[in-house]
Amino acid sequence: MAPPQISPSILSADFARLAEDVERIADSADWVHVDVMDNHFVPNLTLGLPVVEALLRHSALPLDCHLMIEDPDRWAPAYAEAGAGSVTIHAEAAKAPIRTLRAIRAAGARAALGINPATPVEPYEDLLGEIDMLLLMTVEPGFGGQRFLDVVLPKVRRARQLIKDRDLPVWLQVDGGVSEETIERCAEAGADVFVAGSAVYGADDPGEAVRKLRGQAEGAASR
Template sequence: MAIQISPSILSADFARLADEVEAVAGAADWLHVDVMDNHFVPNLTLGLPVVESLLKVAPLPLDCHLMIEDPDRWAPAYAEVGAQSVTIHAEAAKAPVRTLRAIRAAGARAGLALNPATPVDGYADLLGEIDMLLVMTVEPGFGGQKFLDLVLPKIRRARELIRNADASVWLQVDGGVSAETIERCAEAGADVFVAGSAVYGEKDPAAAVEHLRALAERATAR
């Protein structure tokens, strides 16, 4: 199980976004882009035009997490402009299978996100339609929140379902991931980690990425 780290630019300095991206380019696997519309979640961040601009300068593939209403309408466009991974929320999608297939057809990896209170078992039948399952470890909407330990059993259950389905699906966690929590997530079965303030809140973001990776790898090697 290869460990991947995806720094979230939600915690970056937007006035120096290109520099912030470059700061993790040599260490991270992905760049996590939180798209929020102030409807599905109570926050407004960035959208398709900023993603298009990032794609021109980012040396890392973009992992776009859409926390928006009507992802069925908007998600394929993110894949079409070049985002390499596009994740929609199960709670917001009305036609998830169609939308996930449209994302894949446009050349991106398709992800499905679940809020902390959303049971994973109800989406086991969709594992064949996705490339990544995102288990939120905070309520979506804002960075810097405290990790919810109550989600750990769901991460374990998600890994069990993926294993039982013999599916090639990455298991991502997002929210409160830090040096204090990443080992618990890795032990539970996660292999892709979104980290915001734990990366961009440090003086050396690249070193923070490497430290998080080492901790996760140590946990999975036990």
């Protein structure tokens, strides 16, 4: 497992002040998590490529772009080409995942595969060699501020075992309801990258919130 990393989701930030809100976590976070939603794959509409391109000009942190969209095979490579550090496509939406994941890597970004809560991880075991990160949703995708789904924790453990069995340097990310109350359970189950939205941007000091979450994850991972 890699040392714990925190990727605050700007879905919970102030969209009118994104550059400022990203700056508030610049000294403590590892990534900026950007939720791209198209109101088709998920029932919400958020940010797209133009906003990502603008953020890249203002963020010292790498962007972790999570594409919750239809037809990621068409759109994902452009996010990598724009300069995103990591691009996640969803297994449920991709029709040619291997080709798309390789295109993301070829464009210079880390390639990641996302899986919804009800989607089993085992059918995608053979794709682990094609990815740099596996994202397990711990809420139903589409909205921030949802309650963490403990039912996903056994899947996190299974995913970590699959990665370990293949001796792959694949990060395991969890996204949804990650907070001071849930991050230790996620780390104990084997996650090493944590997306936190409300827990960071709902705090008076987002940077300090990130530091606290990292400390909890490090403590749980070392147990």
